[in-house]
Amino acid sequence: MTANRSTSPTHTREQSTAPSSATVTTSARPAPPAPPTSPMSTDGAPGAGLSERGAAIVSEEEALLARVIAHLATAATKPSRPPPAENYEEQLLSLRDQIAAARLEDVPALVQQMERLQGIAARRNENVVEPVDPKSPYFGHLRLREKGRPERDVLIGRTTLVDASAGVRIVDWRHAPVSQIYYRYEEGAEYEETFGERDVEGTVLVRRTVTIDDGELYRISAPQGTLVRGPSGGFREIATRATELSGGQGSAVRPEDMRDIARAAAGGARGGLGTGAAFHAREDRHLPEIAALLDPRQFELISKPDAGIVVIQGGAGSGKTTIGVHRLAFLSYNGGRRFTADKMLVIVGSPALRAYISEALPALGLGGIAVETFSEWARAARKRAFPWLEAPVEENTPSVVTRYKTHPAMLHLLEQRAAELKDDARARRDSRGTLAFWADVLTDLDRVMAAFEAAGDPEFGPEQVKRAWRWCADRCPAVLDLDPGDRAERKAAMADEPADDDDDRGGDGREVSSDDRAVLDPEDDALLLRAYQLLRGELRKGKNVLVYEHLFVDEAQDLAPIDLAVLLGVVAEPRSVTLAGDTAQRLFMDSGFRDWRATLDDLGLSRVDVEPLRIAYRSTREVLAFARAVLGPLADPTPPLAPRSGAPVEHHHFPSAGAAVAFLADAIRPLFAREPRATLAILARHPEQADVYYDALRMAEIPNLRRVRAYEFAFRPGVEVTEVRQVKGLEYDYVVLVDVNASTYSADDESRHLLHIGATRAAHQLWVISTAAPSPLVPDWLG
Numbered sequence: 026m027t028a029n030r031s032t033s034p035t036h037t038r039e040q041s042t043a044p045s046s047a048t049v050t051t052s053a054r055p056a057p058p059a060p061p062t063s064p065m066s067t068d069g070a071p072g073a074g075l076s077e078r079g080a081a082i083v084s085e086e087e088a089l090l091a092r093v094i095a096h097l098a099t100a101a102t103k104p105s106r107p108p109p110a111e112n113y114e115e116q117l118l119s120l121r122d123q124i125a126a127a128r129l130e131d132v133p134a135l136v137q138q139m140e141r142l143q144g145i146a147a148r149r150n151e152n153v154v155e156p157v158d159p160k161s162p163y164f165g166h167l168r169l170r171e172k173g174r175p176e177r178d179v180l181i182g183r184t185t186l187v188d189a190s191a192g193v194r195i196v197d198w199r200h201a202p203v204s205q206i207y208y209r210y211e212e213g214a215e216y217e218e219t220f221g222e223r224d225v226e227g228t229v230l231v232r233r234t235v236t237i238d239d240g241e242l243y244r245i246s247a248p249q250g251t252l253v254r255g256p257s258g259g260f261r262e263i264a265t266r267a268t269e270l271s272g273g274q275g276s277a278v279r280p281e282d283m284r285d286i287a288r289a290a291a292g293g294a295r296g297g298l299g300t301g302a303a304f305h306a307r308e309d310r311h312l313p314e315i316a317a318l319l320d321p322r323q324f325e326l327i328s329k330p331d332a333g334i335v336v337i338q339g340g341a342g343s344g345k346t347t348i349g350v351h352r353l354a355f356l357s358y359n360g361g362r363r364f365t366a367d368k369m370l371v372i373v374g375s376p377a378l379r380a381y382i383s384e385a386l387p388a389l390g391l392g393g394i395a396v397e398t399f400s401e402w403a404r405a406a407r408k409r410a411f412p413w414l415e416a417p418v419e420e421n422t423p424s425v426v427t428r429y430k431t432h433p434a435m436l437h438l439l440e441q442r443a444a445e446l447k448d449d450a451r452a453r454r455d456s457r458g459t460l461a462f463w464a465d466v467l468t469d470l471d472r473v474m475a476a477f478e479a480a481g482d483p484e485f486g487p488e489q490v491k492r493a494w495r496w497c498a499d500r501c502p503a504v505l506d507l508d509p510g511d512r513a514e515r516k517a518a519m520a521d522e523p524a525d526d527d528d529d530r531g532g533d534g535r536e537v538s539s540d541d542r543a544v545l546d547p548e549d550d551a552l553l554l555r556a557y558q559l560l561r562g563e564l565r566k567g568k569n570v571l572v573y574e575h576l577f578v579d580e581a582q583d584l585a586p587i588d589l590a591v592l593l594g595v596v597a598e599p600r601s602v603t604l605a606g607d608t609a610q611r612l613f614m615d616s617g618f619r620d621w622r623a624t625l626d627d628l629g630l631s632r633v634d635v636e637p638l639r640i641a642y643r644s645t646r647e648v649l650a651f652a653r654a655v656l657g658p659l660a661d662p663t664p665p666l667a668p669r670s671g672a673p674v675e676h677h678h679f680p681s682a683g684a685a686v687a688f689l690a691d692a693i694r695p696l697f698a699r700e701p702r703a704t705l706a707i708l709a710r711h712p713e714q715a716d717v718y719y720d721a722l723r724m725a726e727i728p729n730l731r732r733v734r735a736y737e738f739a740f741r742p743g744v745e746v747t748e749v750r751q752v753k754g755l756e757y758d759y760v761v762l763v764d765v766n767a768s769t770y771s772a773d774d775e776s777r778h779l780l781h782i783g784a785t786r787a788a789h790q791l792w793v794i795s796t797a798a799p800s801p802l803v804p805d806w807l808g
């Protein structure tokens with residue numbers, strides 16, 4: 026699928042030049058140089074122009090596939106055919122027979138499959154072990170030579186099936202020893218691994234990624250070349266040049282390597298939108314699924330031990346979400362009964378990502394995992410913990426109050442005050458006591474002042490503390506009033522607080538004024554939950570304790586330390602957690618998250634390492650250069666490695682939005698005529714700006730045009746007009762950033778982050794449009 030954030034992980038990144046895993050893997054021992062091949066052919070004639078080596082690879086792979094399919098067909102007609110998935114006992118018996126007949130080196134994979142099945146049988150209601158799908162039985166091919174043993178072909182797929190006598194060995198990608206060879210070693214490399222109890226040494230004779238769809242081989246990626254079946258049925262070689270991660274020679278992938286398509290793209294030079302990438306995607310619909318492409322570093326993080334906290338810092342498009350969801354799959358496979366679907370929680374940054382991940386998980390064999398945004402999850406948990414607290418939550422909190430409530434100083438104060446109440450049975454007795462505690466912590470001015478002074482945050486001094494405190498002191502009594510219990514007593518206590526005649530405006534100029542209605546701020550959900558955890562212990566869901574065995578938090582940079590503390594508080598010991606985020610993509614500047622190190626310290630996790638990811642897979646080198654430039658001083662000192670190069674980023678200036686739309690309409694129509702499967706995002710900072718572009722493009726009768734107002738992305742081809750904030754975590758073939766004017770994006774941190782996020786949604790090409798004095802963040806070199 027070419028749509029933004031493909032909904033199926035089997036084609037999560039439909040672009041023709043996804044680097045073959047062989048070209049991005051690193052190995053202690055380099056692959057031997059590929060023998061010379063004849064020039065690449067792009068003429069589409071069946072098999073025409075295939076090098077001798079290419080032809081040999083194709084026939085080897087076709088023979089292998091034919092063998093597997095024939096075996097699956099025979100197995101299907103035999104009584105010993107794997108029984109329906111829900112018939113666990115028969116499946117276990119079948120596996121036992123396979124083990125009895127298997128060679129020593131195949132036994133661990135089968136035993137693992139058996140253990141997994143036993144776990145599932147015990148749970149009954151969980152995911153089932155799927156039989157091998159004859160339409161797409163595997164995606165990786167290794168040929169291994171081990172000392173004193175004949176060479177053997179091992180295929181990497183989504184489930185295990187081994188029949189050594191038939192020469193068929195398909196091993197689940199999550200099965201550690203074999204997948205380690207696939208993900209860590211290049212063709213030609215020597216390896217040492219442990220299979221079960223046995224140490225083995227060998228050589229990877231062949232390592233290829235294959236795409237099989239509907240039982241047909243469509244694509245082979247090998248170090249010697251990428252071979253693709255054309256519409257006429259024959260194979261041809263495409264874009265085989267090795268990508269250079271350092272930006273060195275031979276790194277260009279497109280448009281040069283796609284001359285034929287670029288030629289088709291009318292006016293492919295400056296002024297033309299479209300690199301032909303989405304056109305090519307249509308032709309080469311069959312691209313390897315992402316599990317086939319994982320690089321060694323990604324696989325290392327995915328396969329980290331099941332206990333422990335893995336913190337991933339990676340730039341835009343470096344595979345953080347990919348790692349998070351594959352780690353869930355890996356743990357669920359290897360973790361026996363511990364990691365069942367109802368015991369894993371995924372927290373995402375937006376409803377759009379929730380939609381994407383919810384659809385991606387079942388395709389990885391993970392049905393029924395809860396995927397929620399933090400605010401949704403916290404709201405529901407808070408309502409369960411305080412069922413009688415019927416205060417509405419209003420989203421009009423002044424910035425100064427958000428910062429006060431999410432500041433690490435507030436988290437520490439809450440912890441300190443709770444510790445002081447260790448022996449106070451009254452405070453701990455029920456959720457009403459917790460509510461009183463919450464109000465007390467927020468409104469005890471002396472303690473609050475001391476806590477913020479100790480935090481020493483130069484951007485949040487006594488002035489701000491006082492203003493935020495006023496807001497809380499004004500609002501908390503009405504909330505406490507919802508508890509008829511000892512209303513009078515509490516009111517009297519609140520009345521003792523000193524009157525405040527200071528300025529009563531919030532940091533953003535909004536009035537911080539008295540409100541007699543019982544209203545909560547969104548940040549109160551986390552404060553109340555943390556207070557509950559500290560005073561009363563574990564949160565509950567119905568009669569059960571609310572506890573998860575694994576937690577994956579995506580876009581963690583937009584959560585406050587207190588949010589993370591609440592989430593970590595619902596994870597069972599020993600904790601198994603993946604936290605992924607990118608400090609360059611912070612959107613909620615008031616959230617209390619400063620950087621990973623400080624946040625981990627705030628959470629008492631100083632000893633946890635932050636794992637950096639360096640390869641930016643999504644965007645081209647040109648897009649990444651722009652995205653880095655707009656970050657200015659906020660950019661990571663180490664630039665990401667960008668495997669792909671593409672069309673230059675262009676800046677177009679117009680006197681008005683009307684002129685810009687006319688230009689865009691003229692570029693978009695031919696783009697979709699050439700590349701009907703393309704996805705294009707037109708991104709504004711503010712909704713009103715997006716409306717202007719949408720209305721005008723609609724009048725220009727741009728087909729498949731959608732105005733996305735509240736995360737209702739279609740994940741299919743077409744033009745989506747929306748605000749930058751909404752597209753966090755998504756991806757498009759092409760992106761146009763509109764109204765990149767000085768009045769819209771000044772040189773402040775939030776503007777830098779927004780432009781960075783918007784730009785890095787583009788996989789292939791980026792345009793920047795200004796309609797007044799351009800933003801100072803547009804780099805000079807863009808012109």
Ligand SMILES: Nc1ncnc2c1ncn2[C@@H]1O[C@H](COP(=O)(O)OP(=O)(O)OP(=O)(O)O)[C@@H](O)[C@H]1O
Nearest residue numbers: 037038318319320341342343344345346347642754
């Ligand atoms: N090893 C890989 N080889 C090729 N493509 C990859 C690889 N890893 C990830 N990708 C692709 O790169 C794109 C970005 O991946 P992903 O969304 O996981 O990154 P991210 O770090 O979460 O990005 P963002 O921070 O922008 O949300 C996706 O299309 C994904 O399929």
